[in-house]
Amino acid sequence: MTLTKRELQRYDRQIRIPQIGTEGQEKLKKACIGIAGAGGLGSPAALYLCAAGVGKLVIIDRDIVETGNLNRQILHSQADEGKPKAVSAQEILTRLNPDIRVEVRQAEITPDNTAELFSGCHGIVDALDSLETRYVLNQAAMDLGIPLFHGAVNGFEGQAMTVIPGQSACLCCLYKEPERKTDRPLIPVIGVTPGVIGSVQAAEAIKFIIGRGNLLTNRLLRYDGLAMTFHDFGINPRPGCSHCRSFTEGGTP
């Protein structure tokens, strides 16, 4: 997929990165990434993937913009209050980069619709705010055989991990109990935390697309914004995991 003259200009500074180059930029142009959630994590992830020239973004969010979202959800502004987040996300991303396609779905993610929602996607950014839906997303990534770029935050703390189905530990290996119902309390957060973690998720997606670097597979990256430390921890695929069962039962992860 050849780059246009305008694209060569727009992406010049990143094409100059040896690990990207024209070849990497063309891979980005051909790629499609799904973003589950247009909130705190989804905002920076979508903005950076859009700016980097990922050819197609599919953004799923069922919610409406509320004033209480605006300390962290930088896809939306005060004037968007009352609009579906999917709509305001599409507006700002299209203004940022009209050369890419931005498709949005105002929908709840359920086990019944993931195949349709993420059809054609090469990877999914987990920008959700609920453990239960994360399990649905994790299972969808397993079923579709595409990576899941996980992120989560609380206050000044954040975490990220990348799941490559059949190759690395999945979210269910980490969280262990997919069946447990969880409450959805209002989780405190300062916008810079999803800013950091959403950017890590976008970086992981870009690295996966261009096929360079080391992904956060079998590693949980933790960020402590008060101590200002990053630490990564080794995670193992969990034998008997109900989501990546075929992988772990297949032998040697």
Place this chain on the structure above:
Amino acid sequence: MITIHIPLILRHLSDDAETFQVEGSTVGQCLEELVKAFPGMQASIFSKKGEIHHLIEIFLNSKTAHPDELRRPTVDGDEIHVVTLLSGG
């Protein structure tokens, strides 16, 4: 001595201490010492059955200690990270 790293979310239960030094020959003994010093952490780290809470991950020297976390042997200089798994977005 073994160093236990306390996650930010639980530091209101440790007088804001980021780390706590203990002696113990297993992860379980070390965590018992932590809870003795900061009893408020009991319900956050352990389930009612005395197992590690399902949203807590224990890392020994930066590698997951799961499964059988509490029985993992520890030696002088080891580092235990108590990590609360996050869910906000």
